[in-house]
Amino acid sequence: MFTVISALLQKIPTPWRWVVEVALLVILIAAGFYLVSQVQSCGYQRGSAKYHEEEQKWKTERAALIARAEEKEKRVAELEPKAIAFDALAEQHKAIDATLANKVEEVSKDAAAKEAAAESPTDCRVRAQRVCDLLRANNIRHDCGAITRESCGPAGQ
C-alpha cells in the first residue's frame, strides 16, 4: 500500500508533491489524534455507563434493604406494648402474691389469738360446742353429742 502511495506521489510534479505530502502527513496526524480521542471517549463512556448501572443496581438493593429494616422496626414497635403488657401482668400477680403473703401472716396471728383465747378457762359445754364447730369447719367427721357427753358428762350435770 505504501509503495502504491509512493508511486502515486512520484507522479505529482515537484512543488505540488511536497504540499500533498505535507497535507497527507497532517491528515495522518489529525486522524491519529482523532482515534486516540475516540478511544479515550469510549473508555470514559464505558466507565460512566458501568458506574450508572452499578448505581442503579445499588439504588434498588438499598431501597429493598431499607424497606426490610423499616418492616422489622415496625414489628419491634408493635411488640413493645406486648412486652409492657407482660410486665404489667407480672407486676399484677406480684401484688396479688404480696396480698396473699399478708393474709398468711394474718392467719398465723388469728390462730395465735384464737389459741390464746382457747387457753382461758371456759365452760365445758361451750368449749365442746366450739370444738364441734371447729371439727365441722375442718371437715372431720365426729359425733358432737358423744364428745360433749364424754367430756362434760350427761346434760344437766
Added chain:
Amino acid sequence: MEQSHASPAVQQDSETLKALEIANIRLAAANETIKLLNDRLAEKDAVIEAKQGTIAVKDEMISLLKSANQDRATVNTGDARVLEMCNTQLAKAEARIFKLEHPGLLRSIFDARTLSGFGAGYGARSLQEAFKR
C-alpha cells in the same frame, strides 16, 4: 370424764377438749395457710409465665433489631462504596472536561476544526488570487 378444778365457774372445763380445740385451731390455720400458699404458688407461676412472655418478646425484639441494624449497616457500607465510586467518576469527568477544554498545542493544531478552518482560509486566499489574475 376429765374436768378442770380451777374455779367453780369453770369447773366443767376439759383439758382434752381444750387440747382438741387448740389442735383444731392449728389444723384450720394450717389448712388456710396451705391454701394461701398454694394460691401464692399459682401467683408466682403466673409471674414466671408473664416474665417468660416478656423475655420471649424481648428476645424477638432484640433479634429483629439486630437484623434491622445489620440491614442499616449494609446500607451504610453500600452508600460509602457508591460515594467512593461517585467521587472517582466525578474526578474522571472533571479530568475529561479539563482535557476537552485544554487539548494542548499539538492536538489544537491537528484538530479537525483548525484544519478545516485552515483549508477554508487557504481556499479563499487561492480564489482571491485567481480573481486578481
